[in-house]
Amino acid sequence: MSEQAAAAACGLPPHHTVRSFDLDPLGALEEGHRRHGPVFRMAVDGQETVLVGTWAGLVELFAGERGCLEVLNTPLVHDLFGRALFNLTGEGHAEARRRLRPALSGRALPGYLPALLEVTDPVAARWAQHGVGDLYTEVRALTGSLSARVLLGIAPETADSAVFAAVFEPFVAGSGAPPGRDRFMTGRYWAGRAARRRLYALFTRRAAAAVAEPGTDSALAGLVAAFADASQAVGPLPDHLLALLIAARETTASLITWCLVELAGNQQHAVLAQTEAHVAVATPEVLARRDAVPVLRAVLAEAQRLHSPNLLSLRETVCPVDLGGYRIPAGTRVAYSTSAGHFDPEVFPQPHTFRPRRFLDGEARGARLWAFGGGAHACLGRPLAELMALTVMASVLHQGVPRLPGGPPSRIRYRPAKAPLTAVPLVLDRQEIAS
Numbered sequence: 503m504s505e506q507a508a509a510a511a512c513g514l515p516p517h518h519t520v521r522s523f524d525l526d527p528l529g530a531l532e533e534g535h536r537r538h539g540p541v542f543r544m545a546v547d548g549q550e551t552v553l554v555g556t557w558a559g560l561v562e563l564f565a566g567e568r569g570c571l572e573v574l575n576t577p578l579v580h581d582l583f584g585r586a587l588f589n590l591t592g593e594g595h596a597e598a599r600r601r602l603r604p605a606l607s608g609r610a611l612p613g614y615l616p617a618l619l620e621v622t623d624p625v626a627a628r629w630a631q632h633g634v635g636d637l638y639t640e641v642r643a644l645t646g647s648l649s650a651r652v653l654l655g656i657a658p659e660t661a662d663s664a665v666f667a668a669v670f671e672p673f674v675a676g677s678g679a680p681p682g683r684d685r686f687m688t689g690r691y692w693a694g695r696a697a698r699r700r701l702y703a704l705f706t707r708r709a710a711a712a713v714a715e716p717g718t719d720s721a722l723a724g725l726v727a728a729f730a731d732a733s734q735a736v737g738p739l740p741d742h743l744l745a746l747l748i749a750a751r752e753t754t755a756s757l758i759t760w761c762l763v764e765l766a767g768n769q770q771h772a773v774l775a776q777t778e779a780h781v782a783v784a785t786p787e788v789l790a791r792r793d794a795v796p797v798l799r800a801v802l803a804e805a806q807r808l809h810s811p812n813l814l815s816l817r818e819t820v821c822p823v824d825l826g827g828y829r830i831p832a833g834t835r836v837a838y839s840t841s842a843g844h845f846d847p848e849v850f851p852q853p854h855t856f857r858p859r860r861f862l863d864g865e866a867r868g869a870r871l872w873a874f875g876g877g878a879h880a881c882l883g884r885p886l887a888e889l890m891a892l893t894v895m896a897s898v899l900h901q902g903v904p905r906l907p908g909g910p911p912s913r914i915r916y917r918p919a920k921a922p923l924t925a926v927p928l929v930l931d932r933q934e935i936a937s
């Protein structure tokens with residue numbers, strides 16, 4: 503009996519062989535689903551993994567998730583992040599989400615807009631004046647400032663912003679240490695642990711200040727109040743703050759980068775979006791309204807579709823689970839692609855072309871996008887991430903239309919988030935606003 507036939511007899515999905523997953527991961531996934539359907543097996547980073555893709559595949563995965571699939575995090579992630587949201591399970595996880603959500607979405611968002619613009623406006627003005635040597639590096643720094651401002655109430659160019667930047671970097675470097683026992687042999691793991699302690703001291707100080715002088719321009723006072731009477735099962739607020747800061751970082755920087763890259767390559771849309779940007783800078787509340795700034799929102803949706811920041815999200819089955827007609831045994835590594843269905847030509851004609859108009863004409867629906875995941879662990883920061891991206895686009899377009907003098911990025915990496923591999927310079931071509 504062949505290996506495939508033997509596996510099928512045990513209920514396992516077919517195996518897909520790829521030569522190099524890292525070279526063209528989306529191509530490898532597309533080919534696997536084309537040949538085998540929504541569910542197949544493949545080696546990812548040398549480990550056998552059940553891949554789930556296509557729109558229908560993800561709907562089925564999330565429907566059967568609770569109690570059967572857990573986020574697969576390494577011992578390193580458990581060590582550094584403690585009882586952060588993505589390390590929790592069951593009722594403690596659901597309760598922590600309920601407590602975190604109000605400060606990250608809905609009515610809280612318009613209150614953050616002045617603070618977001620306070621960060622983005624001067625940066626966009628600097629870009630317009632001097633240009634940008636490497637777009638991703640600049641956007642990463644900007645995203646860090648936006649997160650520090652909204653999540654911790656730290657304004658740019660203050661003493662605490664310098665402390666935060668100096669301590670967060672070694673923490674991030676620590677999260678790149680070997681995932682298993684080998685981590686104990688590396689300096690960056692121990693530097694990451696020390697940075698975690700210093701970050702917690704900073705969080706405690708900022709939380710005390712937010713309680714003493716509560717405002718609506720940062721999420722911190724709301725988060726402190728939401729966790730004041732939380733049980734141990736929900737995890738401590740500092741662990742969650744660390745998770746929010748890390749979850750926001752590479753992903754949001756990636757999405758903003760691709761929005762700007764695509765605006766630069768599609769001047770017609772950029773000019774259309776610029777009209778909305780001028781209005782948004784004068785009346786920022788439109789950025790938080792779902793029925794306003796349709797062109798900017800269409801650019802955001804199309805960038806999510808074509809450039810989903812995350813590549814794969816990992817799970818482990820903790821009981822047998824049925825997926826795509828196969829019974830997957832407990833203890834299996836499962837991954838889903840956040841681009842699942844994004845390149846289906848039936849749903850998104852000309853799937854590899856940037857066409858934001860598809861979301862304006864009603865030809866495509868945002869509900870078909872998985873860039874922010876789904877199910878029990880769907881991204882809790884989506885509304886804030888989208889608001890940050892819209893604010894950056896508005897500030898930038900208000901200054902000028904983006905252009906890439908060296909052309910679009912030619913080499914791309916997909917992990918930890920999709921980003922150009924080499925420096926991408928950007929300039930803003932100023933346009934006269936009619937008097």
Ligand code: HEM
Pocket residue numbers: 573587588589599606745746747749750751753754755757810811812815816840872873874875876878879880881882883884886887
């Ligand atoms: C463009 C930006 C972002 C993208 C594409 C993104 C994407 C995702 C995805 C795909 C997941 C699900 C992971 C899984 O299934 O295991 C996730 C989870 C999460 N995200 Fe985001 N994210 C973004 C920004 C943010 C921001 C700004 C925050 C916080 C302010 C945030 C906080 C979280 C948290 C806490 C989780 C874990 C949820 C849980 O385990 O219950 N994300 N994100």
